[in-house]
Amino acid sequence: MLRLSKLTDYAVVVMVRLGRGEAVQTSPCIAAATGVPEPTVAKVLKILAAAGLVASHRGARGGYRLVRPLDAVPIADIIAAIDGPIALTACVDGGTSCEAQGLCPMRGRWDPVNRAVEAALVGITLADMADPALTFAAPAEAAALGPLALPLPALHVAE
Amino acid sequence: MLRLSKLTDYAVVVMVRLGRGEAVQTSPCIAAATGVPEPTVAKVLKILAAAGLVASHRGARGGYRLVRPLDAVPIADIIAAIDGPIALTACVDGGTSCEAQGLCPMRGRWDPVNRAVEAALVGITLADMADPALTFAAPAEAAALGPLALPLPALHVAE
DNA sequence: CGAAATCAGGACCGTTGCGGTCCCCTTATC
Protein backbone atom coordinates (compact mmCIF):
# COMPACT_ATOMS: atom_id res chain seq x y z
CA MET A 1 0.00 0.00 0.00
CA LEU A 2 2.92 2.25 -0.05
CA ARG A 3 2.35 2.39 3.62
CA LEU A 4 4.64 4.26 5.88
CA SER A 5 5.15 3.17 9.42
CA LYS A 6 2.87 3.99 12.27
CA LEU A 7 5.80 5.52 14.08
CA THR A 8 5.93 8.17 11.41
CA ASP A 9 2.34 9.03 12.06
CA TYR A 10 3.09 9.35 15.74
CA ALA A 11 6.12 11.45 14.95
CA VAL A 12 3.96 13.96 13.15
CA VAL A 13 1.55 14.07 16.05
CA VAL A 14 4.40 14.61 18.48
CA MET A 15 6.06 17.27 16.39
CA VAL A 16 2.88 19.20 15.96
CA ARG A 17 2.30 19.00 19.66
CA LEU A 18 5.77 20.36 20.26
CA GLY A 19 4.85 23.26 18.07
CA ARG A 20 2.21 24.33 20.52
CA GLY A 21 2.18 25.20 24.19
CA GLU A 22 5.37 25.24 26.14
CA ALA A 23 8.59 25.56 24.24
CA VAL A 24 10.14 22.68 26.16
CA GLN A 25 8.04 19.64 26.88
CA THR A 26 8.75 16.25 28.42
CA SER A 27 7.77 13.02 26.80
CA PRO A 28 5.27 12.01 29.51
CA CYS A 29 3.66 15.39 29.08
CA ILE A 30 3.41 14.95 25.33
CA ALA A 31 2.08 11.46 25.78
CA ALA A 32 -0.67 12.76 28.02
CA ALA A 33 -1.53 15.54 25.64
CA THR A 34 -1.69 13.39 22.54
CA GLY A 35 -3.01 10.11 23.85
CA VAL A 36 -0.07 8.21 22.40
CA PRO A 37 1.45 5.68 24.83
CA GLU A 38 4.36 7.15 26.70
CA PRO A 39 7.03 4.57 25.77
CA THR A 40 6.20 5.07 22.15
CA VAL A 41 6.41 8.82 22.45
CA ALA A 42 9.79 8.45 24.09
CA LYS A 43 10.99 6.21 21.31
CA VAL A 44 9.82 8.57 18.63
CA LEU A 45 11.43 11.54 20.31
CA LYS A 46 14.73 9.75 20.60
CA ILE A 47 14.70 9.07 16.91
CA LEU A 48 13.71 12.61 16.08
CA ALA A 49 16.46 13.91 18.34
CA ALA A 50 19.01 11.70 16.64
CA ALA A 51 17.86 13.10 13.33
CA GLY A 52 18.26 16.63 14.58
CA LEU A 53 14.62 17.53 14.21
CA VAL A 54 14.19 18.19 17.91
CA ALA A 55 16.68 19.21 20.56
CA SER A 56 16.79 17.50 23.92
CA HIS A 57 17.82 18.65 27.33
CA ARG A 58 18.56 16.10 30.02
CA GLY A 59 18.06 16.20 33.72
CA ALA A 60 15.30 17.61 35.83
CA ARG A 61 13.33 20.27 34.02
CA GLY A 62 14.64 18.86 30.79
CA GLY A 63 12.62 17.87 27.79
CA TYR A 64 12.41 18.42 24.07
CA ARG A 65 11.91 21.43 21.87
CA LEU A 66 11.67 22.05 18.16
CA VAL A 67 14.82 22.99 16.33
CA ARG A 68 12.95 24.45 13.37
CA PRO A 69 9.44 25.84 13.33
CA LEU A 70 6.77 23.58 11.93
CA ASP A 71 6.53 25.42 8.66
CA ALA A 72 10.19 24.73 8.03
CA VAL A 73 9.92 21.00 8.46
CA PRO A 74 8.84 19.15 5.36
CA ILE A 75 7.03 15.90 5.95
CA ALA A 76 9.76 14.22 3.95
CA ASP A 77 12.17 14.90 6.80
CA ILE A 78 9.98 13.07 9.27
CA ILE A 79 9.60 10.11 6.98
CA ALA A 80 13.30 9.98 6.32
CA ALA A 81 14.06 10.15 10.03
CA ILE A 82 11.71 7.34 11.02
CA ASP A 83 11.51 5.08 8.02
CA GLY A 84 14.89 5.74 6.54
CA PRO A 85 15.66 7.29 3.20
CA ILE A 86 12.83 7.43 0.75
CA ALA A 87 13.40 4.52 -1.57
CA LEU A 88 10.50 2.73 -3.10
CA THR A 89 12.42 -0.33 -4.14
CA ALA A 90 15.48 -2.14 -2.95
CA CYS A 91 17.43 -1.67 -6.15
CA VAL A 92 17.59 2.07 -6.15
CA ASP A 93 20.59 4.30 -6.00
CA GLY A 94 22.64 1.75 -7.88
CA GLY A 95 24.53 0.71 -4.80
CA THR A 96 22.71 -2.42 -3.77
CA SER A 97 23.35 -5.64 -5.54
CA CYS A 98 20.25 -6.79 -7.29
CA GLU A 99 20.77 -10.53 -7.52
CA ALA A 100 19.79 -10.63 -11.15
CA GLN A 101 22.18 -7.82 -11.75
CA GLY A 102 22.94 -8.48 -15.35
CA LEU A 103 19.47 -8.97 -16.66
CA CYS A 104 17.45 -6.82 -14.34
CA PRO A 105 15.63 -4.59 -16.80
CA MET A 106 14.72 -2.05 -14.17
CA ARG A 107 18.11 -0.87 -13.15
CA GLY A 108 17.83 2.69 -12.07
CA ARG A 109 14.46 2.95 -13.64
CA TRP A 110 12.72 3.74 -10.38
CA ASP A 111 14.90 6.69 -9.58
CA PRO A 112 12.68 9.27 -11.26
CA VAL A 113 9.68 7.85 -9.48
CA ASN A 114 11.47 8.16 -6.20
CA ARG A 115 12.38 11.71 -6.98
CA ALA A 116 8.86 12.62 -7.94
CA VAL A 117 7.52 11.20 -4.71
CA GLU A 118 10.18 12.86 -2.65
CA ALA A 119 9.52 16.15 -4.33
CA ALA A 120 5.87 15.84 -3.42
CA LEU A 121 6.78 15.14 0.19
CA VAL A 122 9.25 17.96 0.42
CA GLY A 123 6.54 20.34 -0.63
CA ILE A 124 4.34 19.69 2.38
CA THR A 125 5.35 20.93 5.81
CA LEU A 126 4.14 20.00 9.23
CA ALA A 127 2.49 23.36 9.44
CA ASP A 128 0.34 22.35 6.52
CA MET A 129 -0.74 19.29 8.41
CA ALA A 130 -1.30 21.09 11.67
CA ASP A 131 -3.35 23.93 10.36
CA PRO A 132 -7.01 23.08 10.89
CA ALA A 133 -8.87 24.60 13.75
CA LEU A 134 -9.42 21.59 15.88
CA THR A 135 -5.90 20.24 15.86
CA PHE A 136 -5.69 18.79 19.30
CA ALA A 137 -8.43 17.29 21.28
CA ALA A 138 -6.89 16.48 24.59
CA PRO A 139 -8.30 13.37 26.24
CA ALA A 140 -10.78 15.57 28.03
CA GLU A 141 -12.32 16.94 24.88
CA ALA A 142 -12.19 13.54 23.31
CA ALA A 143 -14.35 12.18 26.05
CA ALA A 144 -16.68 15.06 25.49
CA LEU A 145 -17.04 13.99 21.91
CA GLY A 146 -18.38 10.67 23.00
CA PRO A 147 -16.66 7.44 23.95
CA LEU A 148 -16.71 5.59 20.73
CA ALA A 149 -18.89 7.62 18.56
CA LEU A 150 -17.81 8.36 15.07
CA PRO A 151 -19.27 5.96 12.56
CA LEU A 152 -16.96 8.16 10.61
CA PRO A 153 -18.91 9.16 7.54
CA ALA A 154 -15.87 10.18 5.62
CA LEU A 155 -15.58 13.75 6.60
CA HIS A 156 -12.38 15.70 6.25
CA VAL A 157 -11.90 14.30 2.82
CA ALA A 158 -11.26 17.50 1.04
CA GLU A 159 -12.25 16.38 -2.36
CA MET B 1 11.52 3.46 3.65
CA LEU B 2 8.19 4.16 2.17
CA ARG B 3 8.90 0.94 0.44
CA LEU B 4 6.51 -0.62 -1.98
CA SER B 5 6.41 -4.33 -2.40
CA LYS B 6 8.77 -6.30 -4.54
CA LEU B 7 5.82 -7.69 -6.40
CA THR B 8 5.17 -4.22 -7.71
CA ASP B 9 8.66 -4.06 -9.05
CA TYR B 10 8.14 -7.36 -10.80
CA ALA B 11 4.83 -6.16 -12.12
CA VAL B 12 6.52 -3.27 -13.85
CA VAL B 13 9.11 -5.57 -15.34
CA VAL B 14 6.42 -7.89 -16.57
CA MET B 15 4.27 -5.14 -18.00
CA VAL B 16 7.17 -3.62 -19.84
CA ARG B 17 8.03 -7.00 -21.22
CA LEU B 18 4.46 -7.40 -22.40
CA GLY B 19 4.86 -4.16 -24.23
CA ARG B 20 7.59 -5.63 -26.36
CA GLY B 21 7.73 -8.60 -28.69
CA GLU B 22 4.69 -10.74 -29.26
CA ALA B 23 1.32 -9.29 -28.49
CA VAL B 24 0.28 -12.38 -26.55
CA GLN B 25 2.80 -13.99 -24.24
CA THR B 26 2.63 -16.81 -21.74
CA SER B 27 3.88 -16.51 -18.21
CA PRO B 28 6.68 -19.07 -18.63
CA CYS B 29 7.81 -17.16 -21.66
CA ILE B 30 7.83 -13.89 -19.76
CA ALA B 31 9.63 -15.52 -16.88
CA ALA B 32 12.34 -16.70 -19.22
CA ALA B 33 12.64 -13.32 -20.84
CA THR B 34 12.85 -11.34 -17.64
CA GLY B 35 14.66 -13.68 -15.29
CA VAL B 36 11.89 -13.49 -12.73
CA PRO B 37 10.89 -16.89 -11.28
CA GLU B 38 7.96 -18.34 -13.14
CA PRO B 39 5.59 -18.85 -10.19
CA THR B 40 6.07 -15.26 -9.23
CA VAL B 41 5.42 -14.07 -12.74
CA ALA B 42 2.24 -16.10 -12.80
CA LYS B 43 1.14 -14.60 -9.52
CA VAL B 44 1.81 -11.10 -10.68
CA LEU B 45 -0.03 -11.63 -13.92
CA LYS B 46 -3.06 -13.00 -12.13
CA ILE B 47 -3.21 -9.90 -10.01
CA LEU B 48 -2.74 -7.62 -12.99
CA ALA B 49 -5.46 -9.48 -14.87
CA ALA B 50 -7.83 -9.12 -11.94
CA ALA B 51 -7.12 -5.41 -11.96
CA GLY B 52 -7.86 -5.16 -15.65
CA LEU B 53 -4.39 -4.06 -16.60
CA VAL B 54 -3.78 -7.11 -18.76
CA ALA B 55 -6.17 -9.40 -20.56
CA SER B 56 -5.82 -13.13 -20.37
CA HIS B 57 -6.71 -15.89 -22.74
CA ARG B 58 -6.98 -19.40 -21.44
CA GLY B 59 -6.29 -22.69 -23.11
CA ALA B 60 -3.58 -23.75 -25.44
CA ARG B 61 -2.05 -20.83 -27.28
CA GLY B 62 -3.37 -18.60 -24.56
CA GLY B 63 -1.44 -16.03 -22.61
CA TYR B 64 -1.58 -12.42 -21.63
CA ARG B 65 -1.61 -9.18 -23.52
CA LEU B 66 -1.75 -5.53 -22.58
CA VAL B 67 -5.11 -3.85 -22.43
CA ARG B 68 -3.67 -0.37 -22.70
CA PRO B 69 -0.39 0.65 -24.27
CA LEU B 70 2.43 1.34 -21.85
CA ASP B 71 2.19 5.08 -22.22
CA ALA B 72 -1.40 4.95 -21.02
CA VAL B 73 -0.61 3.09 -17.81
CA PRO B 74 0.48 5.31 -14.97
CA ILE B 75 2.71 3.69 -12.41
CA ALA B 76 0.07 4.51 -9.85
CA ASP B 77 -2.20 1.91 -11.42
CA ILE B 78 0.37 -0.81 -10.96
CA ILE B 79 0.97 0.13 -7.37
CA ALA B 80 -2.73 0.25 -6.66
CA ALA B 81 -3.22 -3.14 -8.26
CA ILE B 82 -0.48 -4.89 -6.33
CA ASP B 83 -0.22 -3.04 -3.07
CA GLY B 84 -3.76 -1.84 -2.78
CA PRO B 85 -4.96 1.73 -2.81
CA ILE B 86 -2.35 4.35 -2.18
CA ALA B 87 -2.74 5.17 1.46
CA LEU B 88 0.23 6.15 3.52
CA THR B 89 -1.40 5.56 6.85
CA ALA B 90 -4.07 3.28 8.17
CA CYS B 91 -6.45 6.04 9.13
CA VAL B 92 -7.12 7.41 5.71
CA ASP B 93 -10.22 7.20 3.62
CA GLY B 94 -12.44 7.15 6.66
CA GLY B 95 -13.16 3.48 6.54
CA THR B 96 -10.85 2.06 9.11
CA SER B 97 -11.39 2.49 12.78
CA CYS B 98 -8.51 4.21 14.39
CA GLU B 99 -8.58 2.83 17.91
CA ALA B 100 -8.07 6.21 19.46
CA GLN B 101 -10.82 7.44 17.25
CA GLY B 102 -11.96 10.32 19.29
CA LEU B 103 -8.65 11.78 20.18
CA CYS B 104 -6.59 11.03 17.14
CA PRO B 105 -5.29 14.46 16.20
CA MET B 106 -4.34 13.43 12.73
CA ARG B 107 -7.74 12.65 11.37
CA GLY B 108 -7.76 13.34 7.71
CA ARG B 109 -4.53 15.20 8.01
CA TRP B 110 -2.66 12.85 5.74
CA ASP B 111 -5.08 13.23 2.90
CA PRO B 112 -3.20 16.06 1.16
CA VAL B 113 0.00 14.09 1.45
CA ASN B 114 -1.63 11.08 -0.08
CA ARG B 115 -2.98 13.14 -2.88
CA ALA B 116 0.36 14.73 -3.59
CA VAL B 117 2.05 11.38 -3.76
CA GLU B 118 -0.65 9.93 -5.90
CA ALA B 119 -0.45 12.88 -8.25
CA ALA B 120 3.24 12.29 -8.64
CA LEU B 121 2.65 8.64 -9.41
CA VAL B 122 -0.13 9.27 -11.86
CA GLY B 123 2.19 11.51 -13.84
CA ILE B 124 4.63 8.74 -14.63
CA THR B 125 3.72 6.00 -17.07
CA LEU B 126 5.26 2.65 -17.74
CA ALA B 127 6.45 3.99 -21.05
CA ASP B 128 8.50 6.51 -19.13
CA MET B 129 10.10 3.72 -17.17
CA ALA B 130 10.65 1.55 -20.19
CA ASP B 131 12.37 4.06 -22.39
CA PRO B 132 16.03 4.09 -21.42
CA ALA B 133 16.79 7.41 -23.02
CA LEU B 134 14.19 9.34 -21.19
CA THR B 135 14.80 10.65 -17.74
CA PHE B 136 11.61 12.60 -17.30
CA ALA B 137 10.60 14.61 -14.29
CA ALA B 138 7.30 15.00 -12.56
CA PRO B 139 4.24 16.02 -14.57
CA ALA B 140 3.67 19.71 -14.84
CA GLU B 141 7.05 21.07 -13.96
CA ALA B 142 8.85 18.61 -16.13
CA ALA B 143 8.08 20.52 -19.25
CA ALA B 144 9.08 23.75 -17.63
CA LEU B 145 12.29 22.36 -16.32
CA GLY B 146 13.40 20.91 -19.56
CA PRO B 147 13.95 17.35 -20.71
CA LEU B 148 16.17 15.78 -18.15
CA ALA B 149 16.86 18.28 -15.49
CA LEU B 150 16.00 17.57 -11.92
CA PRO B 151 19.14 16.84 -9.97
CA LEU B 152 16.58 17.27 -7.26
CA PRO B 153 16.54 20.72 -5.84
CA ALA B 154 13.17 19.33 -5.12
CA LEU B 155 10.33 21.69 -4.92
CA HIS B 156 7.08 21.17 -6.52
CA VAL B 157 4.58 21.90 -3.90
CA ALA B 158 1.47 19.93 -4.24
CA GLU B 159 -0.69 22.93 -3.49
C1' DC C 1 25.96 16.56 48.55
C1' DG C 2 22.22 13.58 47.70
C1' DA C 3 17.83 12.76 45.51
C1' DA C 4 14.82 13.18 41.90
C1' DA C 5 13.78 14.03 37.17
C1' DT C 6 14.64 13.25 32.55
C1' DC C 7 16.86 11.72 28.36
C1' DA C 8 20.05 7.91 25.91
C1' DG C 9 20.61 3.64 24.15
C1' DG C 10 19.68 -0.88 23.63
C1' DA C 11 17.55 -5.55 24.38
C1' DC C 12 13.71 -8.02 24.04
C1' DC C 13 9.41 -10.48 22.05
C1' DG C 14 4.87 -11.08 19.66
C1' DT C 15 2.49 -10.17 15.53
C1' DT C 16 1.95 -9.10 11.03
C1' DG C 17 2.52 -9.02 6.40
C1' DC C 18 5.15 -10.32 2.51
C1' DG C 19 7.71 -13.22 -0.64
C1' DG C 20 7.65 -17.42 -2.71
C1' DT C 21 6.02 -22.01 -3.88
C1' DC C 22 2.77 -25.51 -4.91
C1' DC C 23 -1.62 -27.78 -5.99
C1' DC C 24 -5.87 -28.69 -8.28
C1' DC C 25 -9.45 -27.06 -11.30
C1' DT C 26 -11.27 -24.82 -15.50
C1' DT C 27 -10.88 -23.49 -20.23
C1' DA C 28 -9.50 -23.59 -24.89
C1' DT C 29 -6.87 -25.37 -28.87
C1' DC C 30 -5.36 -29.12 -31.73
Added chain:
DNA sequence: GATAAGGGGACCGCAACGGTCCTGATTTCG
Protein backbone atom coordinates in the same frame (compact mmCIF):
# COMPACT_ATOMS: atom_id res chain seq x y z
C1' DG D 1 -9.70 -36.65 -26.02
C1' DA D 2 -5.01 -34.97 -25.05
C1' DT D 3 -2.53 -31.10 -24.02
C1' DA D 4 -1.42 -26.33 -23.05
C1' DA D 5 -2.35 -22.61 -20.56
C1' DG D 6 -4.59 -19.52 -16.99
C1' DG D 7 -7.68 -19.21 -12.30
C1' DG D 8 -7.87 -19.35 -7.66
C1' DG D 9 -6.52 -20.51 -3.84
C1' DA D 10 -3.74 -22.66 0.38
C1' DC D 11 0.41 -22.93 2.57
C1' DC D 12 4.84 -21.86 5.02
C1' DG D 13 9.11 -19.33 6.52
C1' DC D 14 11.13 -15.17 7.30
C1' DA D 15 12.03 -10.53 8.15
C1' DA D 16 10.44 -6.22 9.69
C1' DC D 17 7.72 -3.56 12.62
C1' DG D 18 5.24 -2.10 16.80
C1' DG D 19 5.54 -1.86 21.49
C1' DT D 20 7.59 -2.43 26.03
C1' DC D 21 11.07 -2.40 29.44
C1' DC D 22 15.58 -1.91 31.70
C1' DT D 23 19.86 0.14 32.82
C1' DG D 24 22.85 4.01 32.64
C1' DA D 25 24.14 9.00 32.03
C1' DT D 26 23.14 13.79 32.94
C1' DT D 27 21.22 17.82 34.97
C1' DT D 28 18.50 20.46 38.44
C1' DC D 29 16.84 21.27 42.99
C1' DG D 30 16.37 20.79 47.94
